[in-house]
Amino acid sequence: MVPSHLRLPLRFVLRIFLHHRWRVAATVAGIATASLLILVQASFFFGFRDAVTAVPLRAKADLWVAASGFRYFDLTRQLSDRDYYQVIRHPAVVQATPLVARFAEWRRPDGGQELVQVIGFPLEADIDLPWNLPDEQRGALGLPDTAVVDAIYRDKLGLTDRDLSAEILGRRVRIAGTTTDIRSFSTAPLLFTEYRAAQSYGWIFGDQFSYLLVRLVPGSDLESTRTGLVALGNGELDVMTPAELADKTTAYWMRTTGAGLGLATGIAVALLIGSSIAGLSLHTMIQHYAEEYVCLRVIGASFPFVAAILVAQALLFMASASGIAVILANVLSRQIRAAGGTTLLPGWVSLATCAVLVAIGVAMALFSAHRIIIRAEGAAR
Amino acid sequence: MSLALACRGISKRYAASGTSPLTVLRDVDLTLHFGRLSVLMGPSGSGKTTLMRIASCIAAPDAGEVTVMGRTVAALSPKERARLRARHFGFAFQEPRLFDALTAIENVLVGLAISGHVGADATRRAEQALAMTDIVDRATSYPRELSGGQKQRVALARALAGERGILFCDEPTASLDAAAARDIAALLRRLVESHGCAALIVSHDRRFLSVAHEGFSLQDGRLAALDTEGAGA
Incomplete structure (x- = not known):
């Protein structure tokens, strides 16, 4: 059961989703592509780690x-x-x-x-x-x-x-x-x-x-x-211990071969670029209604009211886009691995990526809500 | 004729980089009464919108005091001022600022939700407000399906719904053609009289002088009274 004070923001956001199908599709595609970039890089990195540590971590030894x-x-x-x-x-x-x-x-x-x-x-x-x-x-x-x-x-x-x-x-x-x-x-x-x-x-x-x-x-x-x-x-x-042996081996490959360091750098860059693209895509969607949100504040909307609309929007965009990205990344990772590649996408990495993107979305929504309040009331102070 | 809102001794200055601060309002007094339509005119940059923002508790003055239905607003927090606006003030702007993903009645419902009205009661109030502004037959239309004048009527319905007592309109006819502007001006006069609310219209449009109960001109930061044709009505 959705609390009554959240019903309108949720309904409102669903209407935006349905009304602006192409704009929403473009935004979701942008965020999903950014998420896919992160997940694919992550799958290469974790595949690398799995491959170089497979025997130490699989063999039974104290x-x-x-x-x-x-x-x-x-x-x-x-x-x-x-x-x-x-x-x-x-x-x-x-x-x-x-x-x-x-x-x-x-x-x-x-x-x-x-x-x-x-x-x-x-x-x-x-x-x-x-x-x-x-x-x-x-x-x-x-x-x-x-x-x-x-x-x-x-x-x-x-x-x-x-x-x-x-x-x-x-x-x-x-x-x-x-x-x-x-x-x-x-x-x-x-x-x-x-x-x-x-x-x-x-x-x-x-x-x-x-x-x-x-x-x-x-x-x-x-x-x-x-x-x-x-x-x-x-x-x-x-x-x-097996974990220490695995860590030393990973560190060796990371430090002394360009491949390991390249993968680690790749995941960091993908996270940076992917997060930026995802954040900007959502920001663009929010900006489409910026003047209307300012208007809501002027006519008396509270910060939680404005924030609830934007957060609901962010959750819907980020959850759907990262969900699509997780499915695509898993399919891609499995296909590459089936063809002999060393990709691996653990479930927790998919969940963590979704959580990071949702957190970015919520942060962006709260920041935008704050900016709307400033725009509505700050300019003439 | 009871007092709705009073601004006493309002002054406002803006800091401008590289130049001395610009004083836009100097010791301005303004009162709004229930059942009266007031129009505020003046050249661009004269401070009309600033005075309206101060009167409507969006912005704070550097000096002076605003009272709404006898209550001083200076001590209110931004949150309390937002609540005051949601309960008692209605707003309409040059651009109607309607959400294009929502129908006319849904846009009015958003305004009602902000003032705490939800459910069947809110729907009834929204329909009443749309009826008051003569646009109830387009309740399920989207903004893109409405003309400029019709959108402004929906915006006025949103402003009035929920029995808000004081209406602020900033250049409500600026983006309308002459016929639509005339209709909106007449509608505002009718609404004020039938609804018993107080209204402050900020406009360049001299047509409002023919429907307003009182008029003011703002020049060099000072307020002066204007003759209005509707004063005696």
């Missing part, structure tokens, strides 16, 4: 152990079995799983080459890798020289229904399963495989690996365990 001097997930010095035994000695550590993460050259069946990022782990380890793998393919890695890759990269890796085999460093590898929706920002597809095979593909010794994924005894203190592990490593180990 702590990640890396060789000291860690900068980002994709490239790190190798640890050795000695590090494994030091870590597993800690009383709070219940499980330590070695993980290999190495770039390797994939020789396509047709002779071409592609770079892949090999992710290798003991198959018996409970670390939830790889994800998005159909249940019927869960046993795919159990056979010798097999690997799993995302379906989107089949063409890139030269795979066909008849030929699913290729070579890495002269060693045969056969794709025995395909995941869905696992993207790589570096354009090198993630190739999940068995631990020993990964060491071979990654050209590292049999006692070497890239990370240790540590699970703690339930109830143990994370900070004191971390401090203990660092001490056990005599300064040779970096110990991080």
